[in-house]
Amino acid sequence: MARQFFVGGNFKMNGSVESIKKIISYLNDAKLDPNTEVVIAPPALYLLLAREHLKPGLEIAAQNVFDKPNGAFTGEISVDQLKDSNITWTLLGHSERRVILQEDDAFVAAKTKAALDGGIGVILCCGESLEQRESGKTIEVVTSQLKAVAEKVKDWSKIVIAYEPIWAIGTGKVASTEQAQEVHAAIRQWLKKELGDKTAEETRIIYGGSVSEKNCKDLSKQPDIDGFLVGGASLKPAFVDIINSHLYGEEKGNSRL
């Protein structure tokens, strides 16, 4: 079964009422590949604004969600509040939160479980640092990040895995198509081993890290790259080219599981 292409736009802590409305109106008017699932993740403050203006069929993700129900958790947002606001996805485990805010695998796993239990889809980020890559630990690091989630969650049908090598984020140093495909294929093998053939075949594994309108086409042709998580370029018109990159991709074969 072919996996639907998925492109997420992570605005990170960028934008204003004005600029976010502008990006949304650009997306609303653009001709987008109807076979690509598109999800944008504006800062929390602008989630409702985005939902109000973004046309139906394009979805919105929070950049984070807490693992506890509504209550005394200053500064956090609950799964119920996302649902109440028609926000259907959340990012979790982004390296900027893992590194800067010191979120560990167990916390990311707890939040993933809470989101899925509440019916929110999860774009689950994983990825290695340059030091880990250079010491040959990429696959070990990535699979251990995913394993923490697999210990708590057996149904991965509402998880999209985003492989984002930390050294490629915001640096302009995109992973080569071979480097990205190699890790994506290893993640799929790991899914097969841990969660079975169906999960391995159906789970989308998207790539993030300096994706641009220039490099997206080659990456999108790789058999195990099912889309992108885009940072900087999601704030620019180039985002539409990235959403449409799959239109120009060659027919992809099933990966060798």
Ligand SMILES: O=C[C@H](O)COP(=O)(O)O
């Ligand atoms: O979530 C998106 C990633 O961190 C990639 O960011 P970037 O495209 O600016 O490198």
